[in-house]
Amino acid sequence: MKTRDKILLTSLDLFNQRGERNVTTNHIAAHLAISPGNLYYHFRNKSDIIYEIFLQYQRLVGSYLQIPDSRPLTLDDMMCYLESVFDGLWRYRFLHRDLEYLLDTDERLRLNYRDFTNRCLIAMERIFEGLVAGGVLVPLSAGFRTAMALNVWLVVTNWMAFLKTAHGDQREAGVSEVRLKQGIYQVLTMELPYVTDTYREAVVALREQYRPEWPGGLPRPVC
Amino acid sequence: MKTRDKILLTSLDLFNQRGERNVTTNHIAAHLAISPGNLYYHFRNKSDIIYEIFLQYQRLVGSYLQIPDSRPLTLDDMMCYLESVFDGLWRYRFLHRDLEYLLDTDERLRLNYRDFTNRCLIAMERIFEGLVAGGVLVPLSAGFRTAMALNVWLVVTNWMAFLKTAHGDQREAGVSEVRLKQGIYQVLTMELPYVTDTYREAVVALREQYRPEWPGGLPRPVC
DNA sequence: GACCGGCTAGAGTATATACTCTAATAATAG
């Protein structure tokens, strides 16, 4: 693999593990057993590394949120979106941690992230529309869709931060990929009132599968 | 005013303005026109300053979330809780910004914050119960109350971060106390399905008053 | 007036961190 790509992978890994603030360019170089000079040959500065990783993240999420426009959406679609999005969130989890600082210090990132957020929110609204068309959700006014999408966005993007803060005793143990998926439980809780009678029972059952407080061994839904 | 208190006030101010990460102890001292030595006479280190500010925050929110146990809760109560909580959030807004880093580097804070979160969540559940008793909300199962409280917590504590990231063009302009209160709109959106028929109209009207996209000049509800 | 304890100044330090510079080495093209 190219050195440049190795730098990106290792950086992502270390950022995820320790938080961007605790990872220096020298750490990254040392972890790869390359020289700082080498690292700076491939990236002008630390921000450039982060920006590149963000672009990857953006592309990943963008691919996850693609919407088939030829057909309405099913319940399976919805669960697949949720699973995918939380997966992306997990793989790039450092981004949402020091996000404000990162946006403060990198204008590109700030503007880009703003647009990314808007694209995601719009995609979510369109997903809601698709689910309405598919008879999964009851019809919602445009304003309501927007507000709902925003609430889902807030819950989704901050679920991990919550896990970290809520489990103060064990330093990292509280945050596993399994627990992360329990964020789906929270999202389904929020959507439940808008599920049609036809699908209510199915959604309640799905939701049960993500219920918190069962460490490990949760059955996984179809996707 | 005592130097110690001035240090706390100035620190809070600078932290809120620039973010904890961008404020050094030397900055704080310089801003107060005192020597670093003086600052370190009053506080052993930067963490101690932050911890003390957190304790203030905790006390403030604790006082906000007190629940009258002799009577059920009214719609006014609910709005007052929301207004108060967002007010506290605004005044100590730096805390939720670099929270993860702060909790990572200060064990006291980590344990204390975990308990604080739990207390808040429990208080919110009790508020829901009170509102059910007051006929504002329809009865909810305990599990649902818990999940709802958690969703509200997530939206409330991360609303500001969202504002900051969503308004990428103007660096700080996007985040005013007024805009912050629009978080109330989001919370009411989430609660709406559980409002009783009796109060639905009133809640919808209140919610309208916090609707986003009207810069400045929003009429305020009673509290 | 001497003394004492709380308070303050301000120079100074150890460490970290992002980043640079030069020279050497590998890869590649002619």
Add this chain to the structure above:
DNA sequence: CTATTATTAGAGTATATACTCTAGCCGGTC
């Protein structure tokens, strides 16, 4: 093989930051 370009090493630097240390001041009390 040679020339050129891409890559890498590694020592080094400028700056920042949290924090220390010593000496002095100031207000009150005996």
